[in-house]
Amino acid sequence: MAIDFGKRMGLGGLRLPVLDPHNPMSIDMDTFKKVVDIYMEHGFKYFDTAYIYHGELSESAMAEAVVDRYPRDSFFLSTKMPIKQMSKAEDLERIFDEQLKKCHVDYFDFYLIHCISKDTYAKCEEWGAFEFLKQKRAEGKFREFGVSFHDSPEFLEKVLTEHPEIDFVMAQINYIDWVNPSIRSKDVYDICVKHGKPIVVMEACKGGTLAEIPDEAKKLMKDYNADASIASWAYRFVGSLPGVRVVLAGMPKMEFLMDNISVFEDFKPLNDAEYQIIDQVVQIINANTPIPCTVCRYCEPACPKKIAIPDYFTLYNDLKRLEKSSAPNDVMTQAFFYGSLIEQGHGPASACIECRKCEKICPQSLPITRYLREMVVEEIEHYDPLKQIESMKHAGE
Ligand code: SF4
Ligand code: SF4
Numbered sequence: 001m002a003i004d005f006g007k008r009m010g011l012g013g014l015r016l017p018v019l020d021p022h023n024p025m026s027i028d029m030d031t032f033k034k035v036v037d038i039y040m041e042h043g044f045k046y047f048d049t050a051y052i053y054h055g056e057l058s059e060s061a062m063a064e065a066v067v068d069r070y071p072r073d074s075f076f077l078s079t080k081m082p083i084k085q086m087s088k089a090e091d092l093e094r095i096f097d098e099q100l101k102k103c104h105v106d107y108f109d110f111y112l113i114h115c116i117s118k119d120t121y122a123k124c125e126e127w128g129a130f131e132f133l134k135q136k137r138a139e140g141k142f143r144e145f146g147v148s149f150h151d152s153p154e155f156l157e158k159v160l161t162e163h164p165e166i167d168f169v170m171a172q173i174n175y176i177d178w179v180n181p182s183i184r185s186k187d188v189y190d191i192c193v194k195h196g197k198p199i200v201v202m203e204a205c206k207g208g209t210l211a212e213i214p215d216e217a218k219k220l221m222k223d224y225n226a227d228a229s230i231a232s233w234a235y236r237f238v239g240s241l242p243g244v245r246v247v248l249a250g251m252p253k254m255e256f257l258m259d260n261i262s263v264f265e266d267f268k269p270l271n272d273a274e275y276q277i278i279d280q281v282v283q284i285i286n287a288n289t290p291i292p293c294t295v296c297r298y299c300e301p302a303c304p305k306k307i308a309i310p311d312y313f314t315l316y317n318d319l320k321r322l323e324k325s326s327a328p329n330d331v332m333t334q335a336f337f338y339g340s341l342i343e344q345g346h347g348p349a350s351a352c353i354e355c356r357k358c359e360k361i362c363p364q365s366l367p368i369t370r371y372l373r374e375m376v377v378e379e380i381e382h383y384d385p386l387k388q389i390e391s392m393k394h395a396g397e
């Protein structure tokens with residue numbers, strides 16, 4: 001029987017509300033439950049999580065906020081096999097069972113192989129992961145089998161050709177990556193369509209970065225529609241694509257939820273004039289964003305020097321953007337942010353030993369070591385944040 005997805009916004013479990021923005025394990029359950037309640041009240045029902053999100057706490061949070069509080073047939077639950085973090089075939093059964101227990105369910109609606117790439121694909125083939133999951137699907141342990149995908153379109157073509165049993169694809173699609181040569185969202189999208197696979201979109205707002213675009217680009221959007229939020233353009237871009245089943249949205253804050261609800265409750269596809277504005281916005285953003293990091297934080301645990309890679313990249317991009325923005329120049333705030341990360345025990349950008357463990361993990365294939373080198377030479381460490389903090393303390397005396 002065809003599944004009725006209803007309103008097409010999914011609640012993403014990668015970015016739940018937290019009490020401490022630098023500690024993903026500090027999930028703010030009270031706020032998250034309120035988010036879930038409002039989301040459900042408005043008729044949405046798709047929850048996406050994964051074994052590894054929020055330091056392996058996202059699934060338990062979904063159990064507490066959703067599964068324990070709503071009838072099982074009133075929502076869809078989707079989670080993912082952490083194949084990258086697994087070391088042997090026996091882990092398939094063990095982790096699958098653990099996930100059912102953690103989520104307090106006896107079946108999932110959707111189950112994905114997390115972050116399928118050349119490395120993880122080789123493991124899947126060697127361990128019989130596709131056979132294992134086909135069997136689980138046949139046993140009714142989940143309804144549909146998906147893959148979440150961050151590799152090249154050519155590789156997706158290979159995976160979907162060799163494994164037609166895959167029911168759907170979760171892919172990173174947004175207007176800034178649509179023709180970005182390192183992501184190639186459009187090519188990925190075209191292959192999904194060609195194979196007839198429904199798409200679950202992740203990173204529609206590119207980790208929130210498409211809500212904070214240069215003033216020049218904001219002005220274009222606001223001049224056209226003063227009431228629409230900047231983020232809403234990003235969600236409408238992906239929601240307008242035929243074949244997109246659900247668009248995932250992180251809801252770390254209540255205001256994001258309300259804005260996203262307003263977009264998807266009565267969804268309006270983009271018109272020609274809006275597409276033209278987005279084309280112009282892409283050009284402006286590309287000219288203003290030196291590092292296209294999505295802040296997924298996959299790289300952080302791999303770093304032996306505890307370098308806060310995505311935070312430094314965000315900071316760097318913010319500093320670059322501030323140079324061209326009319327927003328209050330909060331360089332000192334940035335310096336505080338950097339200094340507080342160092343005080344928490346993170347290595348500075350200059351601590352990088354170029355082991356490239358982070359680069360092997362980065363789904364965006366970013367040249368992290370090169371960026372860190374550039375940050376050291378060009379900007380960040382020239383702020384000498386600890387000195388900045390000292391001078392701010394004295395200024396406040
Ligand atoms: S290359 Fe640098 S940033 Fe990356 S994991 Fe190694 S030390 Fe950390
Ligand atoms: S550098 Fe790559 S892995 Fe690290 S947070 Fe950014 S996009 Fe994710």
